Amino acid sequence: QRVMIAMALACNPALLIGAAMVALVVVFALISAVWTPYNPTEVTPGRLLPPSTAHLMGTDGFGQDIASRVLVGARSCLLVGVVAVGIGALLGVPLGVTAAVNQHSWLGTVIMRATDIVYAFPALLLAIILAAARGSGSTVTAMTAIGIASIPAFARVSRGAALQVLSQDYIIAARSAGTTPGGIAWRHVLPTSLRWCSSRPRSVSGWRSSPRRH
Secondary structure, three states: OHHHHHHHHHHOHHHHHHHHHHHHHHHHHHHHHHOOOOOOOOOOOOOOOOOOOOOOOOEOOOOOEHHHHHHHHHHHHHHHHHHHHHHHHHHHHHHHHHHHHOOOOHHHHHHHHHHHHHHOOOHHHHHHHHHHHHOOOOHHHHHHHHHHHHHHHHHHHHHHHHHHHHOOHHHHHHHHOOOOHHHHHHHHHHHHHHHHHHOOHHHHHHHHHOOOOO
């Protein structure tokens, strides 16, 4: 498996560059958890200083050390990404599986129409709405907005995977044996859908970046 991963990286320069950039962000985030050159929010008189031994990346218009802010920003980026994807997966995958199991009933229709409504709102608009409701904008608001905006993507991908699983012979055998729809969803459909979604991150993110189809 390691050889296959190495061959995939060697044959795909874009994948190699992307992996290196992600690894760099992770390293910056780990470093910022224990050390930063300066307080990233401290305002000092030394504004717009060029890079030097004291400030490796210089300072911004408020005299804040740019290197420190980059380190702390990497940590925030990872936190937002992990939490937002976690919210989308924890809510979207069960909804997609439920919609697939109940595809011929009103429940499946309601779930998918609800995800269509959420999908119509961009993540930025959801963040503005949540910020107005909470009275202030914060990282938590951004994470929540991005997570909610990604629920339809996970729901659609997991529903497609669940429909493929439900057409298999062992699912038909489970139904013949008297297994309830909830038991089939929990024992067979949900684990397979989770593996399908985790192995196709581009499919999930593509729902947010692709043009709308009518």
